[in-house]
Amino acid sequence: MNWKTVALCLAITVGCAGANAQAPTTTPQTRPTKEEKVVIDLSRQKWLWMAERNTAALDKLIHEQAAFVHMGATMTKAAELGVIESGRIQYKEADVQEISATIIGEVAIVLSKIQLFALVGGNEARNPFTVTETYIRQAGAWKLAALSFTRRTNP
Numbered sequence: 001m002n003w004k005t006v007a008l009c010l011a012i013t014v015g016c017a018g019a020n021a022q023a024p025t026t027t028p029q030t031r032p033t034k035e036e037k038v039v040i041d042l043s044r045q046k047w048l049w050m051a052e053r054n055t056a057a058l059d060k061l062i063h064e065q066a067a068f069v070h071m072g073a074t075m076t077k078a079a080e081l082g083v084i085e086s087g088r089i090q091y092k093e094a095d096v097q098e099i100s101a102t103i104i105g106e107v108a109i110v111l112s113k114i115q116l117f118a119l120v121g122g123n124e125a126r127n128p129f130t131v132t133e134t135y136i137r138q139a140g141a142w143k144l145a146a147l148s149f150t151r152r153t154n155p
Contacts, residue, residue, distance in 0.1 A: 033103075036103060038142070040099055042142055043110045044096060047091070050094070055081045062143065064077060067145075069147070089120050090120075091116070097114060099111070109133070111131070111133075112131045115128055130149075131148065131149055
């Protein structure tokens, strides 16, 4: 089994299991390790780059074979960057309410509970999501391999 299969399986498993569950919270009792903090900070930076439509920075972060799972579509890296660049989806603000990271070898799983404000096809959309991000470490750098949005029914 290759890394892409593992990353997608993890994203699907966590996304399906967490449809109504809450993402774990990083609390003073469970402070992230130094390595987990690096991935958490990278995740937060990614949301800023998405809002800024900084596709150059996102291109460096995202693995070539990455998968993106939205409420109504699954996209490749090229498709996701194209949607961001064109403005069909304009990420305005991701209010990260809770976030945690788990590192397993060369894979990092980031779970976030967010309120996402975006313009989708020119229409305002505000949605509560649990977001699952899977990163892989290649040549010492973290690359985003999968990102999945699961809409929460209890904001």
